[in-house]
Amino acid sequence: MKLRSYLLLANTISIAFIIVLLLVFFQYMLVTREQLIWLGLATVAAGIVSAFLFFLLIRPLEASVRRVGEGAGRIAAGELEARVDRTGLAEFRLLADQFNQMGASLEQSFRQVKAAESAQRELVANMAHDLRTPLASMQSYAEALEDGVIEDDATYRRYLATIRSETVRLNELIQDLFELSTLDRRTDDQVENVPAVLEDVLLELHPRFSMGLDAKGLQLRVRLPERSLRVNMLARHLQRILQNLIENAIRYSPHNGIIVIAAEEREDGVIRVSITDEGAGIAESERERIFERFYRTDRARSRESGGAGIGLSIAKLLVEQYGGRIGVEQAEGQGSRFWFTVNEAQGNQ
Structure with a gap:
């Protein structure tokens, strides 16, 4: 049920209740027939005026609620930069402020999520490169030693030294990543x-x-x-x-x-x-x-x-x-x- 219909129904029920009371008063001789007629007419007239005033006053309320609803629909559709105009009664201006703050928070959170996803993809790409390079070098030198193509002792030692240096490089990279994750979890209280x-x-x-x-x-x-x-x-x-x-x-x-x-x-x-x-x-x-x-x-x-x-x-x-x-x-x-x-x-x- 719409807000306008709800208020008009409430107004109609109140008028009907007053008329029922007037009939009860007439039944027990508390009012005369002429008084009943005049009071009934006055009640109906007041109800009509009240309904008209409800109709006029409810329009800005409906407009404010509609704006918030449309803004929520735009955000639900993915338009996170959607905002609501700050107009109307004080309560609706406060509601618009809170809605806009919520929209700004959602937009910022979404951007952070997108940035995190981009950073994660970049991290994976960089890690793949930084790990693949020393691994490929180690593999090629190890295969050369395994195939026995190296005959002189100096070259043999140089190949072993290269494999060892690449191993150290891998270990340093892994240690750096471990330390980076440890620092991310550390709080100021732990320093x-x-x-x-x-x-x-x-x-x-x-x-x-x-x-x-x-x-x-x-x-x-x-x-x-x-x-x-x-x-x-x-x-x-x-x-x-x-x-x-x-x-x-x-x-x-x-x-x-x-x-x-x-x-x-x-x-x-x-x-x-x-x-x-x-x-x-x-x-x-x-x-x-x-x-x-x-x-x-x-x-x-x-x-x-x-x-x-x-x-x-x-x-x-x-x-x-x-x-x-x-x-x-x-x-x-x-x-x-x-x-x-x-x-x-x-x-x-």
Whole structure:
């Protein structure tokens, strides 16, 4: 039953009830016949006027309800950007506001779902490539060794070394994926703030990069304040951040280039650490996306460079979980400067 019909029926029932009461009063001689007639006519007239007023007043209500219904139908048909005009009585304006908020939330949720689906397809494609490349290399070298086509000992050892290096590469990729999923599940309450000493972490990391630095003839320069810098971050997490950023700098630095690691203290109790290289640099339009997982630019993040596109994502997650920020900027001259901030530990001397 429509709202108009419902209200008219309610009005008719009330008029009929009044007339029945008048007849009862007449039956028990509480009113005269003449009074009954006049009261009956007055009741019918009032009912007609009331019905007319109902008809006039119900039209804007019906229009407001119709607008909400049409908006709901458009959203149900997939038109998630549909909105309702904010007109009519205060209650219907409030209803329109709530409906529009619901529509905006649904539209945003739908976009997030589409973005997640796109990211999932991209992740699968990137993973397939990054896993297939070392596997194919290992398979070809293993088949060559199995067929006995390698006769000299030097080539034989070189093939074994290649298989081993590709195995290490696969293990690192799987470890990166595992760590990325672990960081996604970690909450702020699970972050421990055990101070780490920046120079100690750098000293421990240096041997890991010596081969990469020597292979490209790179110089590594470290510029730290005279006193030790203690930061509110677990040593292994600080080590992971620095390792990913330094590996990135080595990967994209030209031969015989210079990599500079620097740290500075700010007055607000924050330490800013930067890693600067002399590579090709990153376009300004891509600096925001460079920390997205599996993202690569045509120049600085090419597949041929060997990066899987996960290291910077892990660094970003770790930095932000400790309340810091991370970014990249153009270095003086040529190259990129990756930086992150971390809170200084209390009682730093």
